[in-house]
Amino acid sequence: MTLLSIRDLTIRYERSPRPVVDTLSFSIAKGDSVGLVGASGSGKTQTALAILGLLHGKARTTGSIRYAQQELVGASERVLNNIRARRIAMVFQDPGTALNPYLRIGTQLRQVVLQHRLATGAEVNQRVIRMLAKTGLPDPQRQFNAYPHQLSGGMRQRVMIASALLGEPELLIADEPTTAIDATVQAQILALLRELRQETGTALLLITHDLAIVAGNCARTLVLHDGRLLEEGSTQTIFARPVQERTRSMLAAVREGHGPAAEFCASDRGPTLQVRDLTVSYTEPASDRFWGRSERVAVQPLSVGIRRGETVAIVGESGCGKTSLARAILGLVPARGGSVRLFGRDLSPQLRGRNNTERRNLQLVFQNPVASLNPALRIKTAIAEPLKIHEPELTAAERAERVARMLERVNLDDELLERLPHELSGGQAQRVAIARALIVRPALLICDEAVASLDGPVRQGILDLLAEEQRRSALSIIFISHDLNIVRQISHRVLVMYMGRIVETSVSRTLFSKPLHPYSRALIDCVPVPDPGVMPPAPPVTGEAPSVFARPDGCVFHPRCRYAVERCKTEMPHEECIGGTLVACHRAAELDLSPARRVS
Amino acid sequence: MQQRGALRFALTRLLSAIPTLFLIIVLAFMMMHAAPGGPFDEERAMPPETAANIERAYHLDEPLPQQFMRYFGALLQGDLGPSYRYPGYSVAELISAAMLLSLQLGALAMLCALIVGIAVGVLAALRRNTPIDRLLTGLAMMGISIPIFVIAPIFVLVFAVNLGWLPASWSGSDSGSRYLLPVIALALPQIAYVARLTRGSMIEIMSSDFVRTARAQGLGTFTIVRLHALRPAMLPLLSYLGPAVAAVLTGSVVVEQIFGIPGLGQLFVRGALNRDYTLVLGIVIFYATLVIVFNLIVDILYGFLDPRIRNR
Amino acid sequence: MSMPAMFSELRRQLGGSRVVVVTAGFLVLVFVAAIVGPMFSPHTYLDSNLDARLIQPTRDAMHFFGTDDLGRDLFVRTLMGVRISLVVAVIATFVSLLIGVAYGAIAGYAGGKVDAVMMRLVDTLYALPFIFFVILLMVYFGQNFLLIFVAIGAVNWLDMARIVRGQTLALREREFVESARLIGVSPARIVFRHITPNLLGVVVVYVTLTVPQAILIESFMSFLGLGIQEPQTSLGSLVNNGVRHMESAPWVLLIPATLLASILLCFNFLGDGLRDQLDPKEKPE
Secondary structure, X not given: OEEEEEEXXXXXXXXXOOOOEEEEXXXXXXXXXXXXXXXXXXXXXXXXXXXXXXXXXXXXXXXEEEEOOEEOOOOOHHHHHHHEOOOEEXXXXXXXXXXXXXXXXXXXXXXXXXXXXXXXXXXXXXXXXXXXHHOOOOOHHHHOOOOHHHOOHHHHHHHHHHHHHOOOOOEEEEEOOOOOOOHHHHHHHHHHHHHHHHHHOOEEEEEEOOHHHHHHHOOEEEEEEOOEEXXXXXXXXXXXXXXXXXXXXXXXXXXXXXXXXXXXXXOOOOEEEEEEEEXXXXXXXXXXXXXXXXXXXXXXXXXXXXXXXXXXXXXXXXXXXXXXXXXXXXXXXXXXXXXXXEXXXXXXXXXXXXXXXXXXXXXXEOOOOOOOOOOOOOHHHHHHHHHXXXXXXXXXXXXXXXXXXXXXXXXXXXXXXXXXXXXXXXHHHHHHHHHHXXXXXXXXXXXXXXXXXXXXXXXXXXXXXXXXXXXXXXXXXXXXXXXXXXXXXXXXXXXXXXXXXXXXXXEHHHHHHOOOOHHHHHHHHHOOOOOOOOOOOOOOOOOOOOOHXXXXXXXXXXXXXXXXXXXXXXXXXXXXXXXXXXXXXXXXXXXXXXXXXXXX | OOOHHHHHHHHHHHHHHHHHHXXXXXXXXXXHHHOOOOOOOOOOOOOHHHHHHHHHHOOOOOOHHHHHHHHHHHHHOOOOOEXXXXXXXXXXXXXXXXXXXXXXXXXXXXXXXHHHHHHHHHHHHHOOOXXXXXHHHHHHXXXXXXXXXXXXXXXXXXXXXXXXXXXOOHHHOOOHHHHHHHHHHHHHHHHHHHHXXXXXXXXXXXXXXXHHHHHHOOOOHHHHHHHHHHHHHHHHHHHHHHHHHHHHXXXXXXXXXXXXXXXXXXXHHHHHHHOOHHHHHHHHHHHHHHHHHHHHHHHHHHHHHOHHHHOO | OOHHHHHHHHHHHHOOOHHHHHHHHHHHHHHHHHHHHHXXXXXXXXXXXXXXXXXXXXXXXXXXXXXOOOOOEHXXXXXXXXXXXXXXXXXXXXXXXXXXXXXXXHHHXXXXXXXXXXXXXXXXXXXXXXXXXXXXXXXHHOOOHHHHHHHHHHHHHHHHHHHHHHHHHHHHHOHHHHHHHHHOOOHHHHHHHHHHHHHHHHHHHHHHHHHHHHHHHHHHHHHOOOOOOOOOOOHHHHHHHHHHHOOOOOHHHHHHHHHHHHHHHHHHHHHHXXXXXXXXXXXXX
């Protein structure tokens, strides 16, 4: 039985020449699960908002959206308000902003019950608390009275889901429900959605840019491109026999890539960078006293070396200290202890204490490419600027020549030279940022989530460019990422960080085939498998990384570790070398954590 | 302890208000004494010994730090010294006599500004980009731009002189109607400010993600405004209240002048023109204290109203 | 930055809208009239004709705005008042611009303790009922023309400093500044090459909002008799004079009052329009 039927939906904004959604038609049956996939800007969120009548006032919607026998396009607020939450509910992308920061969780959820007259009197609170418990929120009685900022990201998303399910809707729209949260928590949230759907029979419209998520969660898939429906079918068929070229390249991007382009041979290469016992800490106003500040240790003393031509990836959940480590190496935050040596010479912990050669040799590529370029500087000025500082002897003509050659290397057209950053696409801007970093021929390039804001083929292009540059100049790369799929493609060696410590250092291939630390294994299991035939496993870890204030005794990972024994709670494990892998786990030698299936 | 964040916030604010106030007192005192010529210089034909006597009586012969210590010591006991120009009256007496009327006018104007301004602002925000919104925002801009000393006389001209509905001056009537024009003149720019501020923050809140969530939950506009939007939209208003008090004080100087109201503002202008130094100094200190205390209250309220500060 | 580059940068940051064009046009018109208008009148602002006191606006004898209680031509006096207001506003704005931008940029870029101390001072000054201090100054040091500029500038720089500091602080944390530091760009070059050009828009907006404030303070003081002294005049003292005769000769009040209000209104609309262009949140989509 058809629940929702969309015919020729077109959404247009007054001043834009092209509609954001163009004659889109599809339907959702009772109990169905549909994945709506596409790159950012393909119109998937606009479609979802149109269903609930939540579009911006300037949007013009034509076509038809029918729920049961009710037409929703152009329906009055009164009609829509009876559909919203009660028939169709929505979970939004960012649970941090989607909940009102000024109201207690309970107040916000109670209102849904009251509005739709789902219960009266004391039943109201009971119903809310029951639903919170159902979404796996620990201690729902207490969280009922909490404010959103007192909850972690994953807990907030559970609250969002609870609020959506309070009205027992027949269709749940989830708009990128896990994009703003960590992979470990993503696995938990997706598992929760599957579980709740099984229980209630609610239909699901899952909006995502990640085909791998669709594989394990949706029976049918719609691929959207530039507001048009590109391809539609059962998820099985789409993955097995994609018709459209674009779908194929999207699939290729999530399936296993080709591994690091430059083969790395350890023997003939000396160290570029040597980090020894580096510690990073921040202070903030004390939370347990009236006065003074307390210290937050972001990176515990750790040591690592990077050799010429090597790519070392650093992975871990947000807040694990990977960015702090990179920033301390670069001198952007002063290290509290330890040393950073470049080609055997100690570097000053502060950027201003480093000379031009030292600065030149360490460069950074940021996550947000547009923000990393000065909005007032033209592209040619931005790329030429480092040359003016480090090779002042060049004439203007020589400089222009170098800029032109660099632009060619990063595959950009020279008509971009006169543009300003906001006139570039994300991928183009990231290429400019890379050009700016590489033009001074650094020894080490640090990429901090450099492709996280790009999707699909654009992301692949940047990764290929980095590999190419490495082959050309034996560049060392530190690649910070939360995405294991990318890490596997680009890195020779991987450091797994948890709460400011490195828990495992391993050759990339070994890590994925034979992880030694339970946390590494958990991270691997959290990566959604881009194969509709594989049932997603139960979430490998529960909960989220605790605040660094509440660093547990013993092994920092033991509260979330399913293999923890008594010893893990009291005694901190030290790094030991097992078969070429450095690991900090008491049980590393006895456990066999090799994944049963190869992720492919 | 749930509210430690707010308490800490309040305490730091309180501690920083004290040096501010002290600095202001020093500044005002120094300015008064740095002025060329003493307060009695203009008096012609004063024999030197009389002048010396007067100087001694007012301790003007002492070194400056000593004078300041004397003044500050008395100030701590609420004594602002004698007036130079109203013999027999102390500055504190003069201020307390004029204060009540000024505070009444100011409080009425602020009340008026908050009620009307918030209503107008919310209405304009909910009807954003419609003719109603454009009319209201246009009027608000006029309210902000037209100075009190322009609008007040025009009011008098229209409502008192031409139409004869309301008394033109304070002394011309005993009835409550004499409050009407001064309060409206004083309130108009504040109404405009409050309306613009409310409209701006209301629009921001109404387009926020959490309001979209509330709409997706099927809540009606009225419920959304009442439950979700009003409180966060009022917070920027709270921080405006401090500067608003200063603005109303400034405005009251003009309004009292135009309507002939024997309040603090008039006392101040007269004191300034007559070079009644102790009086002017006293009023400046009084005003400054008022503004600082108000800012302090607002800051502390802010800390308690925003859960993110309160439970930090 | 060269002038054309500066204008194209301004255009990028501020754009242009109908409100901006209309209000800017009106202001230019008024100021041109104030500068050249008096040259075409047979009267000067000093000439008083006791036989022609408080006459209504008329074309006779070119008393377009009528005359005041001393028989002086109001057309010329009003335009002179606009001139004075303009001069005061420009100089006071320049003073506040100079102090405010330097102070704000230094505090913002230095950050940390320097910033904390510098901004605490600004907060302290903010708490003062400043206008009363200006009045004090006027009273004690005499109604010195120059002092008026300085006093108003000294009041208005606080806003400018706060805005510039906030903006600098925000820019300093932006990735492109970090990127410049990593490349080895010197602090001075970062401030001038990377931060200042991005401040341009904000500063222009706040200048257009500072000018009306300066005009307002000057006319406020003149209205109280503490600013410009006779026979010199400003819009404030013209309004003051108008109030005294409004019952018998309302035009003496209404003409300068309307002009003052329109000038302030236009400046505020202009500043508001520019700010909307600058802040994408308020920009209509």
